[in-house]
Amino acid sequence: MSANLIIRPEMEVDAPVIYHVNEAAFGRAQEAELVDALRGAVTPFLSLAAEVDGQVVGHILFTPVTVKSETGSWQAVALGPMGVLPAFQNQGIGSALVQEGLAACRAAGYGVIFVLGHPQFYPRFGFAPAPPRGLPCEFAVPDDVFMVVELIPGALGERKGVVYYHPAFRGV
Numbered sequence: 581m582s583a584n585l586i587i588r589p590e591m592e593v594d595a596p597v598i599y600h601v602n603e604a605a606f607g608r609a610q611e612a613e614l615v616d617a618l619r620g621a622v623t624p625f626l627s628l629a630a631e632v633d634g635q636v637v638g639h640i641l642f643t644p645v646t647v648k649s650e651t652g653s654w655q656a657v658a659l660g661p662m663g664v665l666p667a668f669q670n671q672g673i674g675s676a677l678v679q680e681g682l683a684a685c686r687a688a689g690y691g692v693i694f695v696l697g698h699p700q701f702y703p704r705f706g707f708a709p710a711p712p713r714g715l716p717c718e719f720a721v722p723d724d725v726f727m728v729v730e731l732i733p734g735a736l737g738e739r740k741g742v743v744y745y746h747p748a749f750r751g752v
């Protein structure tokens with residue numbers, strides 16, 4: 581990993597470069613547009629930038645989700661989207677973003693984090709498939725790509741329900 585890597589909260593000035601990072605990472609604009617749509621629209625909007633030698637090369641976002649069951653609903657947080665510029669991938673920057681992001685979530689008191697993403701990548705940070713725990717995603721996705729991690733012991737417990745993202749995610 582680069583010795584000059586810094587993971588820090590997003591600043592106002594970062595918005596255009598974060599758009600560029602996500603657009604380049606995903607090779608399309610949908611995720612970049614999603615980040616812009618969520619900024620200012622949701623709380624929490626926990627957004628971190630990865631900087632190498634002063635250049636923003638990676639980004640991770642955590643936003644709220646609602647888990648609904650027959651007995652009521654509760655709030656949790658979802659990781660995503662996240663992206664690293666192609667030229668900077670496979671150097672540990674994505675892992676550093678996930679680790680720092682989860683630490684920031686834990687410090688803020690967010691004890692349950694979901695992610696919809698690569699099943700080979702997120703389990704190394706403690707994520708495990710959510711549907712077998714009675715926590716399916718609102719979107720029809722394979723069980724292994726929708727994952728959950730309990731950051732604060734007891735935060736998840738036996739709670740179950742369907743996980744709903746902000747409506748802006750439906751367009752992606």
Ligand SMILES: CC(C)(COP(=O)(O)OP(=O)(O)OC[C@H]1O[C@@H](n2cnc3c(N)ncnc32)[C@H](O)[C@@H]1OP(=O)(O)O)[C@@H](O)C(=O)NCCC(=O)NCCS
Nearest residue numbers: 605606662663664669670671672673674675697698700701
């Ligand atoms: C996923 C991503 C954020 C990882 O960032 P990174 O800086 O390359 O991550 P790291 O260097 O810390 O770790 C790289 C690991 O991620 C894995 N990875 C990257 N893309 C992957 C993919 N599409 N499917 C599965 N694993 C993937 C690599 O295989 C590597 O695994 P290894 O450590 O076993 O070799 C980055 O590849 C990226 O921006 N991809 C395009 C956008 C994207 O897919 N975002 C995530 C949506 S869930």
